[in-house]
Amino acid sequence: LNHFWACAGLMFAAFASFATPAGFAGVAKLAGAASIGPTRARRWLSGRGTCTLRAPRGQHCPTSEMFAGGVGDVYMVDLVDVQRYESQNDNCSYILTCVGAFSRL
Numbered sequence: 001l002n003h004f005w006a007c008a009g010l011m012f013a014a015f016a017s018f019a020t021p022a023g024f025a026g027v028a029k030l031a032g033a034a035s036i037g038p039t040r041a042r043r044w045l046s047g048r049g050t051c052t053l054r055a056p057r058g059q060h061c062p063t064s065e066m067f068a069g070g071v072g073d074v075y076m077v078d079l080v081d082v083q084r085y086e087s088q089n090d091n092c093s094y095i096l097t098c099v100g101a102f103s104r105l
Helices: 002-015 027-034 038-046 083-088
Strands: 075-081 094-100
Touching: 002 027, 002 038, 027 038
Parallel strands: none
Antiparallel strands: 075 094
């Protein structure tokens, strides 16, 4: 029983650290870092909550196609309201953003 808790502590230390190769990785890397079999690593991971290194995928929004004949042909323009930060922004209330549709720069 003590060996089980020692392995669990070793697996947690390897898994919950970005400094180790097994940090938040899969079964194979955790098993290698903790020197245990993949079955035991899989069983230990299945008892833990899920986690991710990336943000969840957003829902796909429908978009319309845009055709640009070349650089400088079509621009996407938007006005950003920054009135909340006006006092910190040299009394500017809005920011005009302009993106070239061809190059998106």
